[in-house]
Amino acid sequence: MAHQNSSVALIVGVTGMVGVALTEALANPTALGGPWTIYGVSRHSLPSWFPSSLLNKHIMLDTLNKQNTQKLLSPLSAKVTHVFWVAISVNDNEEVNISKNSSMLSNVLNALTSSTDSKLSHVTLQTGTKQYMGPIYDPTLSSQLVPYDAPFREDYPRLPFPNFYYALEDIVASYPESFTYSIHRSSIIIGASTRSYYNSLLSLSVYALICKHENYPFRFVGNKYSWEHFWDMSDARVLAEQQIWASVTKKAKNEAFNCTNGDVFSWKLLWKVLCDVFDVEFVTFDEKENFDFLEFMKNKGEVWDTIVEENGLYKTKMEEITCFKAIDITYKLKIQHVCSMNRSRQFEFHGYANTLASISFWVERLRQMKILP
Template identity: 65%
Template sequence: MNSTMLANVLNALKSATLSRLKHITLQTGTKQYLGPILDPSLEGKLVHQVPPFKEDLDRLPYPNFYCTLEDLVASDFPSITHPVHCWSIIIGASSRSVDNILLTLSVYATICQYQGLPFRYPGNKYTWEHFCDMSDARVLAEQQIWAAVTDGAKNQAFNCTNGDVFTGKSLWKVLCEVFDVGFVAYEENDEKFDWLGMMKGKGKLWDEIVEKYELL
């Protein structure tokens, strides 16, 4: 489905009168190295690459539309440059991005602070204790612009993260300071914490917060 959508767009652009299409930016992600982690049928069966994740690692033997898109552009549109940018968890200040962990945690923390609720960690023990990294949207954008105008970057693959690492625990302490909520350490039974259930029905409350603090 993803390759069909991309092919339709590219074919339309290529067939346009005096088409000047020269470059495509392909943005993929860490499933390049971890496999389809959101596929419930593969839960507990995936074998990911061994860190550190390098751009020249072999492809994993699992379905991945990232690879499908790369192959489509390389084979059907060989005259168009197409570097691949592989991000980690993207964060950035955007009022239009609903799939954004930064905004999600900010809303959650604001509601907890407003109602005096405990700011409980919605993840698991592994993410609480182990290292993770993120990709700032601005850094990713700068890399994509650089690759678009640099001959040596043509058709190359690039990882893009901020370069620093953190644990869920260290991140949680920072968020508690920023949003003035009490720090609640992760406990084993927290994996049963129904985060979605806790946030359900908070729409009117959020409208109240938006109005009180004149938010957009």
């Protein structure tokens, strides 16, 4: 066990893309604020690909269950100094999102702050660019949204729509006597996990491998606007780095930061990288083809089962590890999906990643983890 005065992290959502990256970053002997004791919370048991030897303790817990959360986490209140919130409950209806995600966060914070010897000093909260676009996945609200102009800036006022990110921000800000917080707004996250709901890279990898296996063209899944205009992404390692930095840096306390790789790409450019990585032929985007991505992927689960079986991969179901519906909505937006990183730089956080190089790095990790062939 770590010595008396060390930092103790509780990563909630530890098996997701950023949970994996945080576990590895905190376990590094050179991690800011270290040495760290690392506790991880997830709804299910740890998968074989997870670096479980880096955790001091794993807690299997559905944080929606108030009684269980109190029972399992309140005994840790005298130990845990930092909460890293990278958990999410995803629902089509934004009011349901608000209710479930708020309950999860409140249950954890109440369990850790209810005793007089609570050691909790900082909470890092991960959100995203829906902060600036609104609830794009809620079918009853999405058609009414008018997103902010890019690049998205942290000082943009809240949009007049329900948004669970706003609710979570208000919850962490409601404990001013107990702990400080930092908010981290990611773009499209790239990392390695089968347990992240919005995993674009894994979804596109599955799509590419199915196209290759069945001899289909690997067509772009969005619109002409996305194909040609600028986007950004967030490497899970940069997110982990920024979250750890903010958790131990005095001037970053009670602040919100965008967190992206700091560069931009067009999907046309990134599609070429994916084609190289998966050894499929590059097909330029043709609007006239009117390609229906969701229809195309609808019955491909058995093809994925075959690929998993033939390559002796970690057992996954296509429907459980992909987010095709979210991709279909996101990549058809007619906006430049780009965040400003100026605020981070002004606060002297200079983490960055080369997005195009990140793609091959994380695909290689997914292969090492036996998630991809």
